[in-house]
Amino acid sequence: MHYVNPNIEKLYRTSYSESRENYLRLDMNENPEGLPTHFFKEVMESITPEYVAMYPEMTLLIERLARYLQCEPTNVCLTNGSDDAIRLLFEVFGEPGKKVVSVSPSFEMYSVYINMYGMVHSPVTYDGDFQVDLDTILNNIDRDTGIVVLVNPNSPIGASWSETEVRAIIEKAQENNAVVVIDEAYYYFSPITFLKCVTEYDNVMVFRTFSKMLSIAGCRIGYIISNDKIISEIKKASSTYPVNCFAIKFAEKILENPHIIDDLIEKEREGREYLLTQLEKYEYQYHFNHGNYMLIKSNNKPQEIFARLKEKGTLVKTYNTSILSDWIRVTTASIDIMSVFWEQFIEVDQHYKEV
Structure with a gap:
């Protein structure tokens, strides 16, 4: 048998094997709209x-x-x-x-x-x-x-x-x-x-x-x-x-073209502020630490929210780690993007709200 580095051989790697191309991608902290x-x-x-x-x-x-x-x-x-x-x-x-x-x-x-x-x-x-x-x-x-x-x-x-x-x-x-x-x-x-x-x-x-x-x-x-x-x-x-x-x-x-950077910063800030306003209005528990992402504690289980949003064409992040198992993570972006996310999220989370 040929040699394989034992550190590599025993290494466990995961990857997202499905195409993300036709989704609204709010799961990996990319800018879903890209450059102007x-x-x-x-x-x-x-x-x-x-x-x-x-x-x-x-x-x-x-x-x-x-x-x-x-x-x-x-x-x-x-x-x-x-x-x-x-x-x-x-x-x-x-x-x-x-x-x-x-x-x-x-x-x-x-x-x-x-x-x-x-x-x-x-x-x-x-x-x-x-x-x-x-x-x-x-x-x-x-x-x-x-x-x-x-x-x-x-x-x-x-x-x-x-x-x-x-x-x-x-x-x-x-x-x-x-x-x-x-x-x-x-x-x-x-x-x-x-x-x-x-x-x-x-x-x-x-x-x-x-x-x-x-x-x-x-x-x-x-x-x-x-x-x-x-x-x-x-x-x-x-x-x-x-x-x-x-x-x-x-x-x-x-x-x-530093104005491009300034414009990108401002668009994300506006969208983030919009999302924060909606979360406050609907009294959601959230965690924001000044990255382009936000943790949200939904009324339903995160995996259920993930599946329902995916059916609507939007991807978010969920975790198996115990400290994060009750949260979804959402990438923040422009108001246009955050409005789409919010309409989908509030529909699936409130419509199926657990009693």
């Missing part, structure tokens, strides 16, 4: 056969990102989406047998890579009020710790981290020779950033993505910001061409 049509067409018109035939050139985009982030180009590494950034984190800094400290529940791909690279997950679990204890996190960071992960804000629960909390965690990790990742995938929805920490500490990386607010999840592009030394080590493990030419062109054009 006129802007999309403008970008596509700039893509020529010669451009696609050439290997991707990343230098210009990295320089623009560096100006945008007010750092040096040597502080930025492009990645094939956030998943690739996480893979590079573990490939470069993941010492087998060492602990990874994070909160739980959180983004599932961290757990996947923890197992894939033979590390040990040491999660600190949120309580029933969706709170997590800082002292417990700090006490969990010790000489056996290799990586600490902070998603800011954490999906799907947990408030944005405060500067006091982040600095305490970074410094405790630094004392124990552990690296810290601050995953800012939801930065534009909750503009609290710890970017300055990458220059103030030698063990900090910030991850960002174009998938969420910037609406090009299908292009698969993200980036890591850190000090020169960390970025240099990460680039050694990176693919020669980690980002495709379409992703590069869209990212360049988005950065050239």
Whole structure:
């Protein structure tokens, strides 16, 4: 029998096998409407056969990102989406047998890579009020710790981290020779950033993505910001061409047109405020932590709501985790999208309301 990496062989992976193409997709925190049509067409018109035939050139985009982030180009590494950034984190800094400290529940791909690279997950679990204890996190960071992960804000629960909390965690990790990742995938929805920490500490990386607010999840592009030394080590493990030419062109054009970002931010804010107003009006229990998603406690079981909404052409997220088993998660978007969701949701949840 041929050799298979035992960490891969025993790894359990799940995936959504059905097509999502013809649904209103409110289950994966994408922008269901995407970029403005006129802007999309403008970008596509700039893509020529010669451009696609050439290997991707990343230098210009990295320089623009560096100006945008007010750092040096040597502080930025492009990645094939956030998943690739996480893979590079573990490939470069993941010492087998060492602990990874994070909160739980959180983004599932961290757990996947923890197992894939033979590390040990040491999660600190949120309580029933969706709170997590800082002292417990700090006490969990010790000489056996290799990586600490902070998603800011954490999906799907947990408030944005405060500067006091982040600095305490970074410094405790630094004392124990552990690296810290601050995953800012939801930065534009909750503009609290710890970017300055990458220059103030030698063990900090910030991850960002174009998938969420910037609406090009299908292009698969993200980036890591850190000090020169960390970025240099990460680039050694990176693919020669980690980002495709379409992703590069869209990212360049988005950065050239900051009004596009402003418009996307405003559209999501308006839709989110509409949904919050409706939830308050109908006295629903909900949890919102400043990402582009919201947890809602429905009158019926989440799996029933999921099935009924799916019949109407809308997808939402449900969980098996006990702390989240009574909630559905809904991606927030424009008023037009939130109005469609709300009409469908209130119909299926109130019509079939349990007595």
